[in-house]
Amino acid sequence: MNEGRSSLIVAVDVVLFAVQDKQLYTLLVERGRPPFQGMWAFPGGMVEPEEPLSAAACRELREETGIQSVPYLAQLGAFGDPQRDPRGRVISVVYWGVIPTRCPVRGADDAASAQWWPVNALPELAFDHRTILECARRRLRREVQQDLRLLFHLLTPPFVLRELQEVFEVIIGRPTDKRNFRRFVLQQQWLEEVGIREPQGPGRPARQYRPRPEALLPSPGDRCV
Amino acid sequence: MNEGRSSLIVAVDVVLFAVQDKQLYTLLVERGRPPFQGMWAFPGGMVEPEEPLSAAACRELREETGIQSVPYLAQLGAFGDPQRDPRGRVISVVYWGVIPTRCPVRGADDAASAQWWPVNALPELAFDHRTILECARRRLRREVQQDLRLLFHLLTPPFVLRELQEVFEVIIGRPTDKRNFRRFVLQQQWLEEVGIREPQGPGRPARQYRPRPEALLPSPGDRCV
DNA sequence: GGAATAGTGTCTCTTAGACACTATGTA
C-alpha cells in the first residue's frame, strides 16, 4: 500500500426523489457561481474532516434546501472521473433517497435557490450530474421492484391504496393491474387499516392505511447493503 | 455547494474473489509497516491525482500482487468512517471482482507479501476490512443469484458443468439440485459444447463447455450500474 | 339515475424445486 499522501477533494451529493401528481421529481439547487453558474445541480458539498459521509450528505441537504430529515437515504456510489469538475480533482460520494411528496424547500447558504423539478423536464445539469441522475433513477426503480416497502417512505400516512399504486407506477414507468397490486400489498400484512377517508367528491370513499412500524424499511444511511 | 477546499485522503481497495477446491478465497496482502503491521489487508492504496478510480484499483492490484487483469470488477462503494484509519481521515472507494481460480501472486512494492486466503479461515484484518469483506461477500452472492453468468468469470474455459455448479454452490453457500441447475444453465443457451474431457480416472467423461462471447457479463469497471 | 371512484375473485402460465434412475467410462 502506498503510504504517501495525495490529497484529493471529497464531496457528497444527494439525489432526492419525490412523487406528486403522477410525476417523479428530483431536488436541484441553482448554482450561484462558476463553474456552471446558472445551471442546476444536486445539493452537495465538501465533507468535513471529522464527519461521516452520510452525515455530510444530510448536512448539505439541510443547509442548501432546508430539509431536516429524510426517511430513506442510501449510498449510490463514488463518482471520480478526473474530468468531472473543471476546478480539479473532486471525488463525489453520492447518496440517494426518497421523501414523501415535494416538501417545501428554500434556497439558502451558497445555493441561489432550491427547487423540485420533474425528472422528465429537467434544466441542464452541472458537472456529471446527468449521469448521476440516470444511475440513481435506475437504482430507485430496481429497489422498488425488489421491495415495495420503499414506497411507504414516499407517502405521508394515512394513504389510500390508489395513491400507493400511482407512486409505484410512476417509478417503474408502466401501469399495473389494480387487483394484482392490491392483492399483493394487502397479503404481505404490511399495512393496517385506519378508517375511511372523508369523501372528496363523487365516488365511493376509500379506506385509509398506515404502514406497520415493522414494515418500514430502515434507512441504510452509511451502512453497506 | 461549499466551494472551500477540505482535503481528505482518497484510497482504493480491491476485494478479489476466486473459488478453488470447493472453497471461496480472497486475496490479501500482509502489511509491512504500521498501522496494523503484520496484519492483513486488501490490496489498495492512494489514488493518483489524474487517475480514474477503477484504474487506481487495477494499478494497486497489479503493483501489490502482480495480477495484470481482472475479468470482472465493479464498485462496491465508499467507506468513510472518520475512525477507520488511525492515521487520519481516509475515504476508501472499494472495488470487488472475481477471477478464475487462485492465480499466482507475488508480494511486491510496499506490501510484504500477497496471498490467497479461504474466507472461512482468515487472519485478522486491518482497518475496517472485515466489514468491507462481509459487504463484498453479500454483494457477490446477490449478483450470482441474479445473474449466473458471473460464474463464467470464475472458471477457465473449457469447463464441465459440475465445476460450474460447484462454484455456484460455494458462493451461495448451499447445495443445489444437479438436474435443476443443468436444465437452467443449458436452456439459457449461454454455453457451447466443445468436446469431451479426457477421462481422468474412473467415471464417465464429461462434456466440456465454453461460454459464448455474448454471454460474458461485461465488467462495469467505473460505470455505474 | 348518471357519473365517478373503490373494491373484489378466478383462471392461466411460468418458474422453482423436489425427486431416482440410466449411461459410460476406469480398474
Place this chain on the structure above:
DNA sequence: TACATAGTGTCTAAGAGACACTATTCC
C-alpha cells in the same frame, strides 16, 4: 463386474399476470 462420475424427465406448488363486474358515494 464393481465402482465412479455424467447425464436425463416429471410432477408439484407458488407466484405473476390477464381479465370484468359490483358497491358506494355525490350531484
